[in-house]
Amino acid sequence: MAARPRRAQVDRTAETRAVLIGATVELLHTVGFAGTTTALIAKRAGVTTGALHHHFPTKDDLLFGALDHTAEHLRDALEMERPFDTNGVLNIPALIRHLWQVFYGNPEYWANWEVIIGTRADAALHPRVVAHRARTIRTILHVWLERHIPPGDARSKVFDLFEFMLIAIRGLSLERFLDKDEAYFDRNLSILADLVGHRLEALMQRQVVRKGRQ
Known part of the structure; x- marks a missing residue:
């Protein structure tokens, strides 16, 4: 009691x-x-x-609390109910749409960039912000990929591909400040999904072929 x-x-x-x-x-x-x-x-x-x-x-403590909050939001966003298609391959179009709808297309995501840009002239604080961002990629994105991408020669290239995918989505999120309509985002998300999906398929097929030759 x-x-x-x-x-x-x-x-x-x-x-x-x-x-x-x-x-x-x-x-x-x-x-x-x-x-x-x-x-x-x-x-x-x-x-x-x-x-x-x-x-x-301090205010810095609050800023890192905000960064931790959005990092956890990204971790949650990656946990899709059905990340694979019927062939057992990551469903890139669905993943990109999901990440956009629940994370990168959300206005709250801009809080990250406010911290990154706002601290850029602070020689002591900005490197800590950059390090936090790198740690988020390692502990969230890479851990998620390790669960979904089998070990093999292509794994590191798949990691690079997904980092590129997130770079492109983050860049697209900035277009919200230019008052683009939803059709603009739909079109560009579809182009990104096609590019990443084809590249991922090629990487995974190459990995299967190499395994078969061993």
Whole structure:
């Protein structure tokens, strides 16, 4: 019975941190990096600045909390219910559409770029942001690929192909700021799916042929 108050306190702490990170992400993509102050974050989250600094001593801590939040969102986005087609090959068109709908096409995704661009002149902070991004690719995308791509000579090239795919999707997400219509995004996502799908198929076929010769 004595553990209940402590459990409730842990829950409240986690909830407050989540609300503060949510407010940070929202402000980053609505008012931008420069406008996202700790005072405004506290106001949006409905807490005092003292409470904010209790959970996140500095604004940098909040920014990395926002980056962690979007990284987890990417991890969740990759977990499709049916990632393979009927032939047991990754369904690239479905994967690209899914990632666009639930992650890269979401306005909240821009919070990442607000942090990356906003910290570019900070010689101490920006390298940490870049390192965080590289770590996200290694621990989320590469781990996901290791589960879905069998070992073989083509594996490293498949990893490169998927990084290229995400680079292209990220670049396309910036086109939202140019007021493009949905048909524009549909058309370019289809082109990307064709390019990546054909390249992936060729890589996997080559890997099968090499295995057969061994």
